[in-house]
Amino acid sequence: MDSTDGSEDSAEISACNRKQLSEEEEAKLQAQNSRLVPEFKARQLELQAQKHWDLFYKRNETRFFKDRRWTTREFEELLSDPSEEPKVMLEVGCGVGNFIFPLIEEKRNNYFYYACDFSARAVEFVRNHELYDPTRVKAFQCDITDGESLLQNIPAGSVDIVTMIFVLSAIHPEKFKQVIGNLHKVLKPGGVVLFRDYGLYDMAQIRFKPGHKIAENFYMRQDGTRSYYFSTEEIEHIFLEEGFETLVNSYAHRRTINAKEGIDVPRIFVQSKFRKKNNDGFSER
Template sequence: MLPEDTFTKTVKALTEEEEQKLEAQNSRLVPKFKAEQLEKDAQKHWDLFYKRNETRFFKDRRWTTREFEDLLSEPQGNQKNLFEIGCGVGNLIFPLIEENRNNYFYFVCDFSPRAVEFVKQNPLYSEDKVKAFQCDITTDRVFEEIPEQSLDIVTMIFVLSAIHPDKFQKVVDNLRRLLKPGGVVLFRDYGLYDMAQLRFKPGHKISENLYMRQDGTRSYYFTEEELADLFTRNGFEVKSNSYVHRRTLNVKEEIDVPRIFLQSKFVKS
């Protein structure tokens, strides 16, 4: 069994059965017209996700301060600005606020207007501490809320995978414009050959490493090399970038599932 967290630069080696599963996915792809409709309806699908699940789906991400030391640093002097993209219902920022990091101001946005409303309804929400707004990070809308070169930290936790790969370039360019020189991006998302990718049946694959879930949301699975290339050619330096191997364990239900994520830290040059 793998330890709780195992970091590696190596892509997982597939078994013959897993290779067959991936090959079977190519037998029936998502039709082009449906893939285009998924892009048009992306916000609607995420809004419906939060309508169904409200604040119950995601657990608070208290692990982030363990994995990303930058979130533990206490600002000296001037206030630091942190921007969480894809805030959902606040599972990352509210645990940070509870730890009384009084010198941070939090900008948070989500594609779903409903998710943003859940954030604003949280008892810990205060406009003296947090500014929550709806935003499509693949557009220039974000600059209406946050000045350029004003951020110290940006977090992207399981966010970029929900965006079409054609728009990755625009997202990273926006991050570069928002961050101060030396500002950091803290990243975690799905890695290539994660269990969830291998489980997709024919009819769910849109394009290489991009899939459609049952609820109409999408998921992309990253390699370490392509993620590093995406950021370095857009003005960032790679500080760390590795696959994280974990297991989802539930002894009572006899669940033991391997997971693969990609965890990274990029610094604006």
């Protein structure tokens, strides 16, 4: 499991085009094709996806990810004046609350938060958090690939902002479009999706050994969870097809540094903002 999913310990290096691979990196990616995850095993991983995430949170509880205190620096939409009219935010893949609780603790806005996760165990950790307030937060278990599951908890067209941080990569690529289509249903016209996920040729992708690759840019981790690596072109195409327009879409280069453990590794993420068009096909300006 990649322990740097939700944290970053240094400033942005650059936002640029796709990474150019070295010969050694090319060889590592080619070697991954020598032994793929068997088709039967890949089907099992899909059928047991929720089980693997529940086991992940059973094993790690709230200890694995750091609080995401970088989010307001990267996404100014998360900040608001308390005197402004309250907005509604949906966090897709809330985990144990490392995203929403820092926002609540730091009093950076006056939003009402919906927080959903595939893992019922993760949702319980959110509900048991000392800052959980049902007047400000509604946490619920949800399969985001299932539109009915989402709409049972959130009225259609009621959300101002959706955050999707290191979430879509854990879902089977064949379901990407229906996930984004479901987000489109709950967003207001002009509503925004704030997106960050693994970028193509990230260090974590290159270091996978043979036997872990499921399909192109899609991998199995040791614990049975999965990880996909996006190009900016691919994620933009998906959102545009589902009725969004692009505000920002680029590669974000970071370094994860932990001097105590001797860690200093480059990371590549895709960081984007997409806006739902109005019913007339145009966005609000």
